[in-house]
Amino acid sequence: MKRPGSIAARDKVWRFDADDVLWCCRMVVGEGEHTREGAAIVTACMVRRLAIVGAWPSLTRLLIGSTSSRGYSQPIAHQWRTVGSPERLARRARVRSLNMSQIPAALKAGVMDVLGGGKLPGPDAAIHFADIPTTAASLARNADWREEQSRARNVMVSTENSRRYVAQNGPLRVIPAPCRLFS
Numbered sequence: 001m002k003r004p005g006s007i008a009a010r011d012k013v014w015r016f017d018a019d020d021v022l023w024c025c026r027m028v029v030g031e032g033e034h035t036r037e038g039a040a041i042v043t044a045c046m047v048r049r050l051a052i053v054g055a056w057p058s059l060t061r062l063l064i065g066s067t068s069s070r071g072y073s074q075p076i077a078h079q080w081r082t083v084g085s086p087e088r089l090a091r092r093a094r095v096r097s098l099n100m101s102q103i104p105a106a107l108k109a110g111v112m113d114v115l116g117g118g119k120l121p122g123p124d125a126a127i128h129f130a131d132i133p134t135t136a137a138s139l140a141r142n143a144d145w146r147e148e149q150s151r152a153r154n155v156m157v158s159t160e161n162s163r164r165y166v167a168q169n170g171p172l173r174v175i176p177a178p179c180r181l182f183s
Contacts, residue, residue, distance in 0.1 A: 024115065064077055075092050076096050128157040
C-alpha cells in the first residue's frame with residue numbers, strides 16, 4: 001500500500017499522515033460517497049482547499065476543526081457533535097468512530113489514490129463540495145462561485161480565487177512519499 005505523500009503551495013508544505021488518511025476515509029463515508037472515484041474526487045477537493053486557501057495546519061484540522069475553529073465536513077466536524085436530530089447525532093458519532101477495518105476497501109483506495117501522490121482527480125479548481133440543495137443555495141449567495149462537473153455524488157464548486165490560483169500555478173499534485181528501502 002502507498003504511504004501518504006505531501007503537497008506544497010503558497011510557500012508551505014503539508015505532509016499527510018495516518019490521521020489524515022483515517023479522517024479522510026471517515027469523511028467520504030459520512031459524506032455519502034460510494035465509489036473509489038467519488039472518494040478520490042472529494043478527497044482531492046479537500047486537499048486543494050488545504051493548499052489553495054492555506055489556513056489550516058493539517059488536512060485533519062480542515063476536516064474536523066477544533067474547539068476554536070470550524071471543520072469542513074459536517075458528518076465529522078467538531079461543531080456538529082451536538083447539533084441535529086438524535087438519529088443524525090448517532091450517525092455522526094458512528095462515522096467519527098469508524099476504524100480503518102470498517103471502511104469499505106474502495107473508499108480507502110480512493111483516498112489513497114489522492115494522498116499517495118500524483119495529479120488530483122476532479123475539477124482542478126474545486127475547493128468546496130456539498131449536496132445539490134446546499135450547493136444551489138451557496139451559488140445563489142456567492143457570485144464568484146461556479147459549479148464544476150465531476151462524477152462524485154457531491155457537487156464540486158470553484159471560486160474566482162481558486163480558478164485564478166490554478167491559472168497562475170497550474171493544477172496541484174500530491175508529492176509521493178519517498179520509498180523506504182530498509183525499515
